[in-house]
Amino acid sequence: CRGDGGRRGRIGFYSAGRIKGSAIVAEVAARMPEREFLVAGTYVEPPAANVTCRGYLRDMRELYREIDLLLVPSMWEEAFGRVVLEAAVNGIPSIANRVGGLPEAVGDGGVLIDREPGETVAVTAGRYVAAIRALLDDDAAWAEASRRARARAEAYEREQDRTAREFCARSLRRDGDSRAAVTSRASPGPPSTSSPGSTGDPRRGRPSRR
Secondary structure, eight states, rough: OSSSSOOOOOOEEESSSGGGHHHHHHHHHHOTTTTEEEEEOOOOOOOOEEEEEOOOOOTTTTHHHSSSEEEEEOSSOOSSHEEEEEEEEHTTEEESSSTTTTTHHHSSSSSEEOOOOOOOOOHHHHHHHHHHHHHHOOHHHHHHHHHHHHHHHHHHHHHHHHHHHHHHHHHHHHHHHHHHHHHHHSOOOOOOOTTTOOOETTTTEEEOOO
C-alpha cells in the first residue's frame, strides 16, 4: 500500500525490453522534464535526468509506494497485464495501450490509448502526454481515477472468487456423477431363479440327463 498517503506526481513503468513500450516512455519522459519517472525491470533506452531505473525488484510494492500513475504502453498482445491490477490495489490508475488483455485488466481503473496501425512512437507518446496531464494536473480527476482503480481491483477479486467457486462446484458435480456411474456398474445383477440343489439346466429349463 501507499506509504505516505500523499501525491508526488511520479510516474511508474515496468520494463522488460522494447516490447513493453520503453521507447514510448522515453519519448514521454523527454517531453515532460518536470515529471519524475521510476522504472522497474530492464530499461534499454538512453538515460535521462528525470528517469530513475530501479532494476528488478523483489517486491513491486517498493515501486507502487512512490508513484501516482503507471504506464503500460505494450507493443504486443499482452495476455492480461498483472501490474495493472497490482497498481490498482494501491489506488494507482494506469494508462495503457488498448491491446490484448489490457482493456480487461484496466477496466474503469485507468485510461486506454488507441494506437493506430503503423503509428509512430512520437504520435503515441503525444497521446500519453495528454492523458498524463489530464490526470496529474487535476487533483479531482486523479482522485476519481484512483477511486476507480481501487474499485476495479476489488471487482476483479470478486470475479475471481466467483469463478473459483463455480469451478469447484462443477468439479464436485462431475466427481459425484463419476462415483455414481462406478457404483452402478459395480452393483450385482438380479438373483438367480434356480432353486438350491436343482439339477436343471438353466439354459434349457429342463432336467439334465446323466
